[in-house]
Amino acid sequence: MNTYLQELEKKSIAIIREAKAQFKNPAVLWSTGKDSTATVWLCKKAFFGKIPFPVIHIDTSYKFPEIYEFRDRIAKEWNLNLIIAKNEKALKEGMSPEKGRLKCCTALKTEALKNLIKERKFDALILAIRRDEHGIRAKERYYSPRDENFRWNYKDQPAELWDLYVKPSEDFSHMRVHPILHWTELDVWEYVKQEGLPVNPLYFAKNGKRYRSLGCKPCTVPIPSNAKTIDEIIEEIKTSKIPERAGRAQDKEKAYMMQKLRSLGYM
């Protein structure tokens, strides 16, 4: 085993076990992308094969068919306690990306998760975000408290010295736990290769294009690529200068700005 990846894995497993010990009702979010699949795998390893808490998949109903197929297959193979969160009310009322990407994401992702947290009283959510993904994520901590509206005050976070992850005694609705925060995109792919993890076929190039980050079908575009294997993806990432989330049209800042400019009458 690669000792660097071993160190990453050790730290992540310690964080996951710590979260299980500190919180009464945790759960792990799983989009079926490479990062969250690696995180679910780390949860499995942390508890010797059987994850002792639910795995949540937020289903907007606009995902790629490959995502649903992958989700159902792996959930069965890994014996996951899978919860599918869906904002049925918003979908019945006709919510779709055509109503505005930010509005759609808020209704079908954020609200769906909010409702589920309320219903199942989850006090900690394990998420597969990484600091290298985006500027704002670089400010994240391993333990990140959120209020009932999912607000996060990055200017007021406890220090996490000597790998001590402490939950605040009050003023939070649930805790976000980020066990792979210190990983990079390349680390994840090298770990996927090392562990032989299953990979959504959308990541592999077809006709000169592949998806580097998975989201909803109408709002995600592929990047030009000829990487058809994990090794080729690793080589591509080593030399790429394109940001990982470049293909994600629902990049929140961009979506927010589009909405704002629309409201100001620019579009």
Next chain:
Amino acid sequence: MIILALDALDLKMVKKFNCKNLMQKEYGQTDISDFTQPRTVVLWASFLTGKNMEKQIPIKTQWNFQLSPEQTFLKYFEKYKTIDVPAFSFKQQNHATERKLLKGYFEDKATIEEYDEIIWRNHEENKKEFFEAIGKFNLVMGYFNLADAIGHLSFGITEKMAEVYNELDSIAKEIKNLDNILIISDHGMKAVGRYGDHSENGFYSSNHNLGLHIPKITSFYELIRKVAENEHA
């Protein structure tokens, strides 16, 4: 009198890039909290008329909204020239192209580079007209949307914004020795990651001591009227 109307010019950025010519004898922020939204056309129409024009200008048709000279302080000047002023002499075709590219950027049909190129081209056109008009009219009001248009897509890119503010400062430098200068913006700008959103404080600057303290954008109407009266006297 010269009015340099700079869309989205922000005091923090003026200071950040040390734009000495934009910071004249008196300068500071304006207060636009009376408006529910910092909308460009509404704010310029309110500046021109001295009245809050928010209710009269619906969002959908705002870009086509047009004031008559009688509704504005322009009527007090014998000879005036306005260049690309929203709600008055707005260059519809130029700005429609800009907005089309802006929309195209969000729909992945146009690049920031294509958008920036048009913005700078339109800016140069306005700049040429502005300098040609100086000295030929009692009032010249030139509108430049560089800080707003570039800022919306690139406010977080320091190099780009430095270029924009240096350019606007260089225009202010060219006119700084003339009499009765007012530099005014409709609103400021705040960062949303790499993008820029309208903020609720505008900017003003004058080569006279006006004795203002966070004035409203509508407060300048009276001051401009007095300048016109003094010119007649």
